[in-house]
Amino acid sequence: MKCTVVRVPIGSPSDVSALRALVEDGTLAPEDVVAVLGKTEGNGCVNDFTRGYAVRVMSDFFAGRIGDGASRISFVMSGGTEGVLSPHLTVMSRSLTPGGMPKPGEKSLAIGVKHTRDFRPEEIGRLAQVREVADAVRAAVQEAGIESAADVHFVQIKCPLLTTDAIREAKARGASVVTDDTYKSMGYSRGASALGAAAALGEVDAEALEETDICHAWEKYSEVASTSAGSELACCEVIVFGNSPKSKGPYFIDHGVMKDAIDGDALRRLLETHRDAELVQVLAKAEADPTGFVRDRRHTMLNDSDINHTRHARAVVGGVLAYVSGDPMIYVSGGAEHQGPAGGGPVAAVFKRKS
Incomplete structure (x- = not known):
C-alpha cells in the first residue's frame, strides 16, 4: 500500500479549478482518492452551510470522473478560516503499488477510512456515539494496516450536531436529547x-x-x-492517519500535543525531529482554555457575545502554527473537547522523505 497527501488551494467552497488541474496533469488519480479534508470559509458554527456546499461540489466533481466510485470517498469539511488561515483541501490517496515490499524497518503513512451508522438525535453526545465511534476507529486502524496504537498519530472525525428540527422530532417521540442548545450540541458531539x-x-x-x-x-x-x-451528516466519518510497516512510499506522520493555544513549540519540536524531511501538511485542534486564562493571563474568548470562542481559538492557533510552519494553508479545527488537555490540543505533521 502507498498513501499520499496533496494540498489544494481553493478560492471558494465551489472552486475545483486547482483540483481539476492536478487530475489533468496526472498528479492526482481520482480512483485512488479515499478522503478529502477541507477548510471552508464559513463561521464553523451550526449554520455554516459552506461545509455542505463544499461536500456537494466535491461529490459531483469526483462522480463526474469515477461515477459511483465517488460514494466511497469521505468528504470532511471543517468551517472557519479566521485570521490568516487559508481555505484549502487536503486530498488523501491510497493505492496498491507494484515494486516489492517496503524497506525493512521503515514505516510509512497509512490511512484508514470508516463511517458509523446514522445516529438518532437522542444518541448524539452520549455513550451510544462513543461506542460506535470507538468501533469505527478500530476498524479504520485495521484497514490501514497499522499494527500499534502508538503508530496512530491523528484521528479526524466529522460528527453530527442537533438542529431544532432534530430536537423537535426526538421530543415528539418522547425521547430526550443531551441539550436543547444547538451550538452546545456541537461540543457534546465532538x-x-x-x-x-x-x-x-x-x-x-x-x-x-x-x-x-x-x-x-x-x-x-x-x-x-x-x-x-x-449539520451536513447524521453519521460520524472517521479518518485514521498513522504509520505502518505494510505501507511504502516517502510520506509519514508524527504528532505532538499543544499544552495551550500559544504552544508553538509542540510543532517546532516535530519540525526539528524530522528536519531532514519536507513538511507537507499540519493538522491541529484549537481550544479556548476553559479556565479563562492562558499562562496566568486572563483572556476574554469565553465572554465574547459577538464572536464565538471557537472562532477566536482557530485564529490564535492558526496564527501560531502558521508562523512556526511558515505557511498559513494548514488545517486547524476549533472546539477541542477531550482532544488534548483542557485548553490545548493535538498537532500532527505529515512529512515527505527527501531521499
Whole structure:
C-alpha cells in the first residue's frame, strides 16, 4: 500500500479549478482518492452551510470522473478560516503499488477510512456515539494496516450536531436529547467522538466511561483525536492517519500535543525531529482554555457575545502554527473537547522523505 497527501488551494467552497488541474496533469488519480479534508470559509458554527456546499461540489466533481466510485470517498469539511488561515483541501490517496515490499524497518503513512451508522438525535453526545465511534476507529486502524496504537498519530472525525428540527422530532417521540442548545450540541458531539477515539486506542478505560464524563471529565482525553461537528451528516466519518510497516512510499506522520493555544513549540519540536524531511501538511485542534486564562493571563474568548470562542481559538492557533510552519494553508479545527488537555490540543505533521 502507498498513501499520499496533496494540498489544494481553493478560492471558494465551489472552486475545483486547482483540483481539476492536478487530475489533468496526472498528479492526482481520482480512483485512488479515499478522503478529502477541507477548510471552508464559513463561521464553523451550526449554520455554516459552506461545509455542505463544499461536500456537494466535491461529490459531483469526483462522480463526474469515477461515477459511483465517488460514494466511497469521505468528504470532511471543517468551517472557519479566521485570521490568516487559508481555505484549502487536503486530498488523501491510497493505492496498491507494484515494486516489492517496503524497506525493512521503515514505516510509512497509512490511512484508514470508516463511517458509523446514522445516529438518532437522542444518541448524539452520549455513550451510544462513543461506542460506535470507538468501533469505527478500530476498524479504520485495521484497514490501514497499522499494527500499534502508538503508530496512530491523528484521528479526524466529522460528527453530527442537533438542529431544532432534530430536537423537535426526538421530543415528539418522547425521547430526550443531551441539550436543547444547538451550538452546545456541537461540543457534546465532538466530545463524545473524541472519547470514542480515546477508548479505541486505549487512552482511556472504555469500560469505566460514563455519560456524565462527556464534556465534564476533562482529564479524560485523546492525544490524537480531532473532531468537527456539522449539520451536513447524521453519521460520524472517521479518518485514521498513522504509520505502518505494510505501507511504502516517502510520506509519514508524527504528532505532538499543544499544552495551550500559544504552544508553538509542540510543532517546532516535530519540525526539528524530522528536519531532514519536507513538511507537507499540519493538522491541529484549537481550544479556548476553559479556565479563562492562558499562562496566568486572563483572556476574554469565553465572554465574547459577538464572536464565538471557537472562532477566536482557530485564529490564535492558526496564527501560531502558521508562523512556526511558515505557511498559513494548514488545517486547524476549533472546539477541542477531550482532544488534548483542557485548553490545548493535538498537532500532527505529515512529512515527505527527501531521499
